[in-house]
Amino acid sequence: MKIAVNTRLLLRGRMDGIGWFIHETMQRMTRQHPEHQFYFLFDRKYDEKFVFSDNVTPVVLFPQARHPFLYFLYFEFAVRKALNKIQPDVFLSPDGYLSLGSKFPQLAVFHDLNFEYYPQDLPKLEAKYYRYFFPRYARKASCIATVSEYSKADISRLYNVDSEKIDVVYSAAKDGFSPIELCEKQKLQQEYTKGCPYFIFVGSLHPRKNLVNLFKAFDLFKQQNQSDQKLLIVGNKKWWTEDMRLTYENMQFREDVIFPGRVENDVLFKMIAGAEALTYVSYFEGFGVPPIEAYQCHIPVITSKVTSMPEIAGDGAILVDPFDVQDIANAMRDILFDKDRREELIRNAINRKNVFTWQRTTDLLYNCLVKAVQ
Secondary structure, rough: OOOEOOOOOOOOOOOHHHHHHHHHHHHHHHHHOOOOOEEEEEOOOHHHOOOOOOEEEEEOOOOOOHHHHHHHHHHHHHHHHHEEEEEOOEEEOOOOOOOOOOOOEEEEHHHHHHHHHOOOHHHHHHHHHHHHHHHHHHOOEEEEEEEEHHHHHHHHHHHOOHHHEEEOOOOOOOOOOOOOHHHHHHHHHHHOOOOOOEEEEEOOOOOOHHHHHHHHHHHHHHHHOOOOEEEEEEEHHHHOOOOHHHHHOOOOHHHHHEEOOOOOOHHHHHHHHHEEEEOOOOOOOOOOOHHHHHHHOOOEEEEEEEOOHHHOOOOOOEEEOOHHHHHHHHHHHHHOOOOOOHHHHHHHHHHOOOOHHHHHHHHHHHHHHHHHHH
16 A cells, blocks of 8 residues: 655654654554555654655655644645645544545544633634534544544544544553662652652643643642642643643742653653652543553552543542542542552552553554555
8 A cells, every 4th residue: 555644743852642643653554564655744854763664755745834824735735736646545644634625535543622622722723723624624534543432432423423434543652661760769859859759740731731720739738738749840831821820820839849841751751750640630631641651650640530531541540520629639648648549559550551552553543544445
């Protein structure tokens, strides 16, 4: 087969969750299937390390697709023209954007539909673009892959798509996460938290990650419990809002909240492994990778009991109401001071860590790709 792939989010040093999904699945699929020819469609100069094998042909298109108007130009003109030239058996788009004017079979990966529920969390034009085009992409796609049973049901219901057209392709954690020795954990604490233990949040500082309630809950936990615990917030402040800023500035214990920003992977691996627990109380996730990363490090998790998170986190996490600050604070208390419960969570995390692997993800995505061609 000739397989064209939307790889515009393969950006060295700047990959988010979808970028890593592309990276991990495509490096495996291209190497496992030398009988196929892959055409990687980039919207800017690419890094040679993304040409994973000899059966990958990189193609640079114009314009760079980083704005709703440019999304339209890129996918409806540049991508369509490229597909007409390549004549692929299928076009795979891991970020869900399709070329509505193209005649070729297309496989869209929809990670979630958060914009349908919380459009206010996005720039207005972005939200309008997603809510207008993604229902059309869903109808256009020969097959849809998504990352949880929750998202499958959501897509089918909201967009009136036959569930037989949607395959679940679970995501996974990046390679490199593992437990660390106590001496390394202590060294990490000395460097980042003045020698104190810490909770950790990892992700974009986006409104749906619910940092406002996480800040309030941590403040409440500190007020109600004698603890030198810190809160490490690891991520880019691109989506930092006024509500987040005001909540943080009004915290009684704001000096115990530390912002190292976005960090390199080798540092992130150790930061998660050195935490007492991951606090990940988003109010909407299609999958939610950080809990799986924590499990690889044998670290328990506090996460939300809504959307996909109970499905993904399983019994290695305390599930909380993301809108109930006291519930989150209670989970912080329990995970630190209830030794039996903590040990049970860690055992469950260790048992669950191998449920989600990139090899499984790649195999499921490839099966969906074949289905889209048939």
